[in-house]
Amino acid sequence: xxxxxxxxxxxxxxxxxxxxxxxxxxxxxxxxxxxxxxxxxxxxxxxxxxxxxxxxxxxxxxxxxxxxxxxxxxxxxxxxxxxxxxxxxxxxxxxxxxxxxxxxxxxxxxx
Numbered sequence: 001x002x003x004x005x006x007x008x009x010x011x012x013x014x015x016x017x018x019x020x021x022x023x024x025x026x027x028x029x030x031x032x033x034x035x036x037x038x039x040x041x042x043x044x045x046x047x048x049x050x051x052x053x054x055x056x057x058x059x060x061x062x063x064x065x066x067x068x069x070x071x072x073x074x075x076x077x078x079x080x081x082x083x084x085x086x087x088x089x090x091x092x093x094x095x096x097x098x099x100x101x102x103x104x105x106x107x108x109x110x111x
Contacts, residue, residue: 025077032074039067075101 001009042063050056075098082097 025081029074029077029081032070032077035070036067036074039063039070043067071105075105078104 043060046060078101079097
């Protein structure tokens with residue numbers, strides 16, 4: 001075996017995809033849910049009368065950003081979990097999963 005073949009084999013082994021443990025995705029989902037809930041609570045406690053002073057805009061703005069990022073991450077985690085369950089074919093499976101997750105989010109936001 002030549003040096004080039006050995007290097008190629010080592011690179012293939014090094015860059016082989018690794019599935020994270022199921023507990024990691026559960027912890028990530030729980031953490032993102034807690035962050036989104038905390039951001040929603042912060043926004044719920046915010047008073048509209050405080051809008052007149054720009055110094056009071058920081059906390060609600062941060063809550064919106066953090067809540068949006070957490071909700072977006074939650075969508076991705078759940079879409080990946082559903083895609084793994086279905087083992088759909090490529091983009092069609094991902095598209096179906098995203099539609100289902102979006103429907104789930106709509107239900108939660110309405111309820």
